Amino acid sequence: MSTPSSTPPGAQAPDKPLAAEGGGATGKHKYPVNLPKTAFPMKANLVQNEPASLKRWSGLAAGKGLYTSLVVERASAPAFVFHDGPPYANGNIHMGHLMNKCLKDFVVRSQMMAGKRCAFVPGWDCHGLPIEHKVMTDLIEGGKYDKIAALPDDQRKMAVRRECRKYAEKFVKLQGEQMQRLLTLGDYAHPYLTMDPAYEGAVLEVLADLVEQGLVYRALKPVHWSIANETALAEAELEYEDREDLSVYVDFEALDADAVYDAFGLAKKLEGDDEDEEEPLTGSLREPPLPAPAGRGEGGPRPAQRPSFMIWTTTPWTLPANVGIAVNPKHEYALVRVDGNVTVMAAGLVEKVTAAANAEDVRVLATTPGANLLGLRYKHPFVSNPPPCGLGRVCDPAHLWSVVAADYVTLEDGTGIVHTAPGHGAEDFATGLREHLPIYCPVQGDGTYDGTAPDWLRGVSVWDANKKVTDWLRNSGHLFYDHTFTHSYPHDWRSKTPTIFRCTEQWFVGVDGLPETARGRAGAAEGRNLREMALASVDAGANTTAGTAVPQQGVKFVPEWGRNRLRGMLESRPDWCISRQRAWGLPIPAFTTPEGAAFMTAASVRAVAKVVREKGSDAWFTLPPQELLKHYDAASDKDPLAKLLAEGSRHGVPAHHLKKGNDILDVWFESGTSWNAVLRERNLGYPADLYLEGSDQHRGWFQSSLLPALGATGQPPFRTLLTHGFMVDKHGKKMSKSIGNDIKVEDLLKDHGADVCRWWVASLAYENDVKVDMEFFSLAGESYRKVRNTLRFMLSNLDDYQHSAGLNFSGTSLEAWVLGVFDALSARVQAAYADYDYRTVHLALYEFCSQTLSATYLAAVKDRLYCDKPDSPRRRQTQHALWTMTDGLCRLLAPLLPHTADEAWRALHKAAPGDDRSVHLLTFAPPTGAQPDEGWSSAMDTIAAASKALEDAKAQTGIQNPLDAGVHLPDKAGVLARFEAIDLADLLGVSKVWIDTSAEAARVEDLRARGWEACGRSWKRDGTVKKRADGGMLSDRDAAAVGLA
């Protein structure tokens, strides 16, 4: 049974706009007061209202929308060039995107508010393996791949590319909507997509510039290789599975026994010689082998037989490609006699290795740091002819088959001496490049050895070679020990077969100046050293502090340690491999002549770029070479390579005899040239004032943008690099879907709305890692509501106010004080925006709302707003200040809280639903010009002290309601005399203030003891309260306000 309403028929339902009842004691008169009234609701209801704001903004200026009208309106304003790093077009946006996009939007909106033209073109990285991999998986699982796989190469790739494009388009659309839901402002109608034809053409034009500078070359590089599919594989296409392999310990005979013994500091005489003669000769009759300190031999005799270096490998099949052995210069190495043989290995591993092989007689003869072994030569166990150096390289024959340094050599496994085959391993490759060793790979695409291998291995599969090589070594006496063991090994994700590391020809951007092959190129005379240029630009901006101008060519870092981080990475980075063997990407427009020579010149790349601009990169797969090169004129190409090609010439190759290359560009090259494809193509300005991304982009986009820009334009593409940290959970652990501690942006928007999320982002120390938890958004919501309610209270007291500028008021007025504080706040906030210091913006705005306004000024002026005659000068003056601050505050808040600031601003201006006005079309307000009296500072100190006294009095006397109190303020300095006592009383929240020039401290008095009555309207006891004509007890002010004498 439900309870019927207890309201009697005819009774008035309680009205929401609170009437002037209650208040005074019962039985007394009820007097009307000026109650607050506003349409701006206390409850934000962001989840529903934000989409409405979005819709309104998109309809502004007859459908042009907010972004477009702003940019058009600011056409001649100074530009702030900001550039978006493209997220990958895959999946829903996550917490990282939330922070990144909000921070970027703070930049865009605050720059616009500062009067700049800040164009922002959002972009997406559309090509690349993650999409291709996903699409392939879907095709395979859907049973559709077999049909596609049977097509000719170009057609197969086109089929895959069509699917990839659809996939990318889908996620660009999805993510774009999600980003706009975060209320971010940008040219979402015209984003940049790395798969757009114009973008692709612009990328190729940068490539052409780099080719022209002689920075692009073709060389060998080891890649993961699937023998089953005869293709290179990316990391993402590998699956690691356990596999049983043969591991071998092999002795490599030293070429010069004496040199080895010298390195170990052994005396230059043979074992068996008379012991007595041993002493003074050590190190004195010969040159030390190395500048490093001599080895720590005991000065004992040197063995008669030739020593060897013992290496360990789990891939015996790579031994034919061995060109060096690596030691760690810092580790200690031992010369060991093992069952009659003398060999070298890491001192710390002697016991482990010999025990594994069950060696019986083990004696360490001497030890020496690895540094002393560098340069020692050895004899390859079964290869005698020096291998070819490798495409486009020059090798140092003195380094072949010698001991080299590598700090990746550890003492965890093996012997501490690492077999090095640059053609078969990434680290070996790096070492090979550094030491000018051959990059040699005798293994062909089908996994068999080619003609350069020893005859007993030619045509043999590498898997069979493991045993063959091991047997050979055993027979020749080089094998110390072998055993099978199980380890995790990469497998091809599609064929499930084991992969190998194999050298293939790839395209590189050189970072250390001109490689041999690039010499003689057109324009190469002024070729650049990218590493030096990059380091110089990173260093050039050092020692600039926030706000100061960045020197030409220099880069400013926020935070400053980013400089160090980028510098370290630039110092150690290898040449950039820009080619990939995939379908979903932008082809590298290189051709192959019938003789197998690569053909690509600056002019030929520009010619293909022209076609790509018209038809997109699909053209590479659908058009024949002569069509792709239709804009190319070999006769006018100054590049020497152009001689290879001459249509119709007897000496050259006609274009239609060329073969198209199969490589696509690394996607990092595509996004790394966005400064050209977006900023320059769209005339937005170059270089950018700011790039803003996560700190992982020091390795990624910052570098991939810096290098091509330096190569092509000679200057960095950005003046400032700002980085933010990563999202971690509330315990500081990384967030991931698999752990299940991730927070969905969707959920946040549904529970809290975008403005609250943005308010939270603004509060972060974004340069560090950021802890996230659902609870934090509730807290942010509370703080948001405080700001909202402060705005609401001001709005509700402006309902009857018509603003007009140019009001003069005294410097001692409350208005002069509060507007003075507001001006300081405004300056502080604008400076913080300019410094990307949103935390300070957030804090300053919050504290102003909470402390200056809510707790102080608004509390003080409440009485005059409610009880003064509505149009009294004092009340209008207060409203003037309220209006000025509400308007100004909305502008200051607008970059952080686009919806709420606009909602409040429109409420202030009483904008009707169809009204186009918006706070976002404005700029920050100029200073109010208020000139607060110099005495305010000490006046406020006195008030604070008196406030404390009042608290004490409340605790000790019967005063509970501050309006029952009067306060005698000390004023020895005579500062307060020029202030209105009533203003000071209102700041204290008491009924009456007396200024006492002789008092030391504030004194509180109970006004009831004076017999002062409380006013029935304002509840104040100001000493003027008396019975009025209508019988009510009113103060003079209130009597006048209601028209009673």
Added chain:
RNA sequence: AGGCCUGUAGCUCAGUUGGCUAGAGCGCACCCCUGAUAAGGGUGAGGUCGGCAGUUCGACCCUGCCCAGGCCUACCA
């Protein structure tokens, strides 16, 4: 394993070139107001400044080591 970075109250953050009893807001507890009311105001309790050692008359701040965490490399012969 290496490079860079972080670690101050339950939470988010301040702490200027080493020098006062280490601050603020939120949250929490208690109180006031009931004409901003699913609001507003006030008061208070919370910290061995990640740990250990060192330099110094004096260290949250400088140095070293360790612990925990993050990003990026390298994960291998």
